[in-house]
Amino acid sequence: MFQRASQKGSNAERSRHRNRQAVLGQIHRSGTMGRAEIGRALSLSTQAVSNIIAELSDDGLLVERGQLTSGRGLPARQYALNPKGGYAFGIEVRPDAVFAALLNMAGEPVMTKRVALKKNDPKTVVFQIKSLYHEALADEAGAKARMLGAGIVMPGPFGPTGIKGHGTDLDEWRDVDANTLFSRALALPVEVSNDANAAAMAERLNGAAQGISNYAYLYFGAGLGLGLVSGGNLIQGAFGNAGEIGHIPMPAKARNLESALSRLSLQRHLQNVGKKGEDIDTLAALFAEKDKDLMNWLASATDALAYAISIVENLFDPETVILGGAMPDAILDHFVTNTALADQSVSHRPDSMHPRLQRGASGRMTATLGAAALVLHRTLSPHIAHAH
Amino acid sequence: MFQRASQKGSNAERSRHRNRQAVLGQIHRSGTMGRAEIGRALSLSTQAVSNIIAELSDDGLLVERGQLTSGRGLPARQYALNPKGGYAFGIEVRPDAVFAALLNMAGEPVMTKRVALKKNDPKTVVFQIKSLYHEALADEAGAKARMLGAGIVMPGPFGPTGIKGHGTDLDEWRDVDANTLFSRALALPVEVSNDANAAAMAERLNGAAQGISNYAYLYFGAGLGLGLVSGGNLIQGAFGNAGEIGHIPMPAKARNLESALSRLSLQRHLQNVGKKGEDIDTLAALFAEKDKDLMNWLASATDALAYAISIVENLFDPETVILGGAMPDAILDHFVTNTALADQSVSHRPDSMHPRLQRGASGRMTATLGAAALVLHRTLSPHIAHAH
DNA sequence: TTGATCGTTCAATCAGTTTGAGTTAATCCC
DNA sequence: GGGATTAACTCAAACTGATTGAACGATCAA
Numbered sequence: 001m002f003q004r005a006s007q008k009g010s011n012a013e014r015s016r017h018r019n020r021q022a023v024l025g026q027i028h029r030s031g032t033m034g035r036a037e038i039g040r041a042l043s044l045s046t047q048a049v050s051n052i053i054a055e056l057s058d059d060g061l062l063v064e065r066g067q068l069t070s071g072r073g074l075p076a077r078q079y080a081l082n083p084k085g086g087y088a089f090g091i092e093v094r095p096d097a098v099f100a101a102l103l104n105m106a107g108e109p110v111m112t113k114r115v116a117l118k119k120n121d122p123k124t125v126v127f128q129i130k131s132l133y134h135e136a137l138a139d140e141a142g143a144k145a146r147m148l149g150a151g152i153v154m155p156g157p158f159g160p161t162g163i164k165g166h167g168t169d170l171d172e173w174r175d176v177d178a179n180t181l182f183s184r185a186l187a188l189p190v191e192v193s194n195d196a197n198a199a200a201m202a203e204r205l206n207g208a209a210q211g212i213s214n215y216a217y218l219y220f221g222a223g224l225g226l227g228l229v230s231g232g233n234l235i236q237g238a239f240g241n242a243g244e245i246g247h248i249p250m251p252a253k254a255r256n257l258e259s260a261l262s263r264l265s266l267q268r269h270l271q272n273v274g275k276k277g278e279d280i281d282t283l284a285a286l287f288a289e290k291d292k293d294l295m296n297w298l299a300s301a302t303d304a305l306a307y308a309i310s311i312v313e314n315l316f317d318p319e320t321v322i323l324g325g326a327m328p329d330a331i332l333d334h335f336v337t338n339t340a341l342a343d344q345s346v347s348h349r350p351d352s353m354h355p356r357l358q359r360g361a362s363g364r365m366t367a368t369l370g371a372a373a374l375v376l377h378r379t380l381s382p383h384i385a386h387a388h
Numbered sequence: 389m390f391q392r393a394s395q396k397g398s399n400a401e402r403s404r405h406r407n408r409q410a411v412l413g414q415i416h417r418s419g420t421m422g423r424a425e426i427g428r429a430l431s432l433s434t435q436a437v438s439n440i441i442a443e444l445s446d447d448g449l450l451v452e453r454g455q456l457t458s459g460r461g462l463p464a465r466q467y468a469l470n471p472k473g474g475y476a477f478g479i480e481v482r483p484d485a486v487f488a489a490l491l492n493m494a495g496e497p498v499m500t501k502r503v504a505l506k507k508n509d510p511k512t513v514v515f516q517i518k519s520l521y522h523e524a525l526a527d528e529a530g531a532k533a534r535m536l537g538a539g540i541v542m543p544g545p546f547g548p549t550g551i552k553g554h555g556t557d558l559d560e561w562r563d564v565d566a567n568t569l570f571s572r573a574l575a576l577p578v579e580v581s582n583d584a585n586a587a588a589m590a591e592r593l594n595g596a597a598q599g600i601s602n603y604a605y606l607y608f609g610a611g612l613g614l615g616l617v618s619g620g621n622l623i624q625g626a627f628g629n630a631g632e633i634g635h636i637p638m639p640a641k642a643r644n645l646e647s648a649l650s651r652l653s654l655q656r657h658l659q660n661v662g663k664k665g666e667d668i669d670t671l672a673a674l675f676a677e678k679d680k681d682l683m684n685w686l687a688s689a690t691d692a693l694a695y696a697i698s699i700v701e702n703l704f705d706p707e708t709v710i711l712g713g714a715m716p717d718a719i720l721d722h723f724v725t726n727t728a729l730a731d732q733s734v735s736h737r738p739d740s741m742h743p744r745l746q747r748g749a750s751g752r753m754t755a756t757l758g759a760a761a762l763v764l765h766r767t768l769s770p771h772i773a774h775a776h
Numbered sequence: 777t778t779g780a781t782c783g784t785t786c787a788a789t790c791a792g793t794t795t796g797a798g799t800t801a802a803t804c805c806c
Numbered sequence: 807g808g809g810a811t812t813a814a815c816t817c818a819a820a821c822t823g824a825t826t827g828a829a830c831g832a833t834c835a836a
Binding site for chain 4: 011012013015016019044045047048051067069074075
């Protein structure tokens with residue numbers, strides 16, 4: 001699952017593959033470009049770009065978008081990604097439900113769906129996902145032949161560790177190799193990751209992190225997750241468990257960060273005073289009416305958040321920290337404006353291009369869309385060649 | 389300094405360069421190998437490897453090491469790195485001194501030296517370093533033509549930030565672009581980094597982290613630093629300031645981690661009771677006689693260390709955490725055996741191949757040798773092609 | 777209208793890898 | 807002891823993909 005092997009050599013074939021991806025990524029970043037312009041950006045000859053563009057157009061991944069006259073000379077034919085040129089399937093497996101989304105090449109959701117689960121053993125889950133996948137393919141004509149892969153989001157931690165069941169965990173999945181299981185079931189290349197990582201990559205593709213290659217994403221799921229992007233790529237850790245920021249111990253009060261700053265913590269807090277807050281809409285409503293108990297929780301959560309951010313900033317030196325996940329926009333915005341960021345931090349820089357803390361994508365489907373974004377990211381950015 | 393630009397395309401020339409580095413790296417990892425064996429490891433044809441080896445031998449980077457008969461077939465001619473085939477110059481700039489070391493291709497120090505500084509403005513420092521460099525070249529015949537580059541270790545943080553002088557900082561360096569300054573002065577390619585990162589890379593080249601590609605290195609300098617290696621490469625952060633673990637706030641007691649766990653903290657502690665502990669040898673002696681005050685400090689430092697490790701483990705999921713820097717071996721070993729590691733951690737895994745916490749290189753010169761190691765690492769591992 | 781300029785295309789060339797046949801040297805097994 | 811087998815290496819030819827250079831077309835400026 002994680003490339004551990006020594007770096008492979010490169011040859012003409014791998015070279016071409018790499019360059020194809022580089023061209024796609026460049027066009028994605030700029031929206032629309034001409035051949036020569038791409039060549040300059042990637043240090044390739046115009047001719048090489050021309051060959052690649054011909055190939056990509058044949059494959060239906062690019063479309064022509066008229067000509068652009070800029071100054072003298074022959075107006076350059078512009079190319080853009082063909083939204084219908086490729087599709088990515090995103091899946092989020094939760095203890096009590098499965099979410100699915102189909103994204104087109106432009107990153108737009110073509111279909112989203114959720115199914116409640118009565119049982120969450122691997123067999124049942126795989127069956128549900130297979131049927132969701134076939135529904136999605138039926139909805140979007142031509143998608144089947146153009147599937148790029150599937151991204152799967154599952155709650156970590158992966159592999160055997162000392163962390164024992166959170167109660168609502170997917171216990172029967174502990175010894176399952178999710179990657180091969182799903183790639184066989186769907187007959188697609190598969191990427192498995194956790195919710196925070198997926199959300200972070202989604203932000204890079206379409207959200208606040210476009211063009212930023214070092215940032216951190218704090219994700220509100222059931223717990224608190226952290227997606228780390230360095231040099232444009234996710235930091236997954238040795239076993240895919242990096243970013244478990246919720247588990248780190250807190251100064252005083254709380255047992256750990258998660259117990260002060262997470263959906264679960266908020267729910268417990270509201271339960272203690274007899275209120276319900278399981279749903280994002282309910283929370284949004286409570287916030288709108290400035291519910292006292294919610295505000296109390298927010299006050300202590302804001303402290304915890306400031307602490308979390310100080311850790312992340314000092315350890316990663318990110319260009320920006322993005323807040324997102326299964327929370328209402330309004331609450332995330334509240335965090336962004338009300339969190340006291342430390343002056344004593346390497347991130348406190350007067351010349352910064354980006355806000356130190358900002359809101360990213362939010363809502364129930366964030367991680368699911370992110371799962372599909374993992375796949376798009378892979379096809380749009382060149383990476384080290386792997387074995388054939 | 390930090391590759392931020394979009395990924396460049398690749399072509400035949402860059403391909404060859406990449407493969408040369410891959411071959412060198414492979415031989416470095418295995419010590420000695422035959423052509424076909426290398427081809428298999430890198431997914432290259434024997435012929436391609438043969439061409440590259442011919443080239444590298446011509447350049448004096450490789451030497452033949454006899455033949456190895458293993459089972460049937462023609463015995464394979466073995467190749468190894470030529471220690472005298474390349475040299476790296478390492479420099480550590482401190483407020484009160486400059487350290488320098490010359491390493492050969494095998495990572496062995498050929499020369500080490502230190503010079504006390506009366507002034508530490510850029511001009512004086514560069515002058516000192518130039519003369520150290522010329523001394524080194526005079527010591528080792530043939531090194532001049534085979535210099536691979538220079539690594540520079542300087543105290544961070546780099547760039548304008550909210551963190552103001554530690555008192556003994558290099559204030560006059562705040563707005564200096566150290567990279568171009570040194571590369572012009574020495575006429576060498578230069579890598580600038582902080583002490584923890586350099587030490588971490590040294591560990592990967594010759595120390596405890598050989599063959600490990602995800603690990604963390606806790607470095608005892610004046611303060612406390614963290615070098616993070618992910619996928620075999622350093623995580624530098626957006627501005628090269630990643631890993632400032634000493635700055636993160638501590639639960640209760642201390643102001644931050646550094647004030648409980650660092651050389652400076654220990655020195656202050658000993659000063660308060662009228663003892664001296666500036667020198668590594670003094671500390672080693674105090675530890676040997678189980679000095680009560682030192683032991684007191686160690687007790688609280690061990691707690692702080694456990695906390696630091698829990699943060700690092702949960703955020704990075706490293707294969708191992710390595711302890712090193714300007715401390716006596718015995719004290720580092722004490723930390724390794726006496727630190728209580730949390731069971732509730734993603735790193736607490738029964739099937740682990742490596743100890744969760746171990747000692748790495750220690751001593752006064754750790755960071756300086758690491759600086760040179762940065763250069764060796766660059767020449768031994770293929771990386772994304774950069775502009776010509 | 778004319779010249780300059782820039783993007784495109786085509787054909788030739790170049791660098792580097794792969795492929796396949798052939799050579800050499802060691803072990804295996806009868 | 808001797809043929810069969812196996813493995814490492816070399817040589818030459820084929821192949822792949824990028825680069826180079828010339829020709830062409832479209833547009834703008836004078």
